[in-house]
Amino acid sequence: ELALVDAALAAGVPLLGICRGMQLLNVALGGTLVQHISGHAEVPGVFGRHPVKPVPGTSYAAAVPEETSVPTFHHQAVDRLGSGLIASAYAADGTVEAVELPGTHWVLGVQWHPEMGEDLRVMEALVSAAAAG
DSSP states (O other): OHHHHHHHHHHTOOEEEETHHHHHHHHHTTOOEESOOSSSSSBTTBOEEEEEEEOTTSHHHHHOOSOEEEEEOOSOEESSOOTTOEEEEEETTSOEEEEEOOSSSOEEEESSOGGGSSOOHHHHHHHHHHHHO
């Protein structure tokens, strides 16, 4: 999986990392993870929801400018950001919920599962980036 992240970054193709994919993106760029956090998986084996707040001026905020409730199920999170990554959304407890790699192509990682919710804007942003690329 790390090789796939590296190949996508090297090829300059749009990249969306979802949940563990965001964590892999961070690790691939030299970042670290918190091995266990509480409160982001409400019931074992069941998706929960919590709000995330975008960082103004980021690509994520361009797609989703307001705080939203997202479907989530994770117990690990970004600790130290990987080289070049910036945080583009946070949970209320300060957990990094989205990261991106500013530059010439679209790279976004989200800690939640946009494919599991009703809000399709993250997926639409990926499709737009791919169509433009």
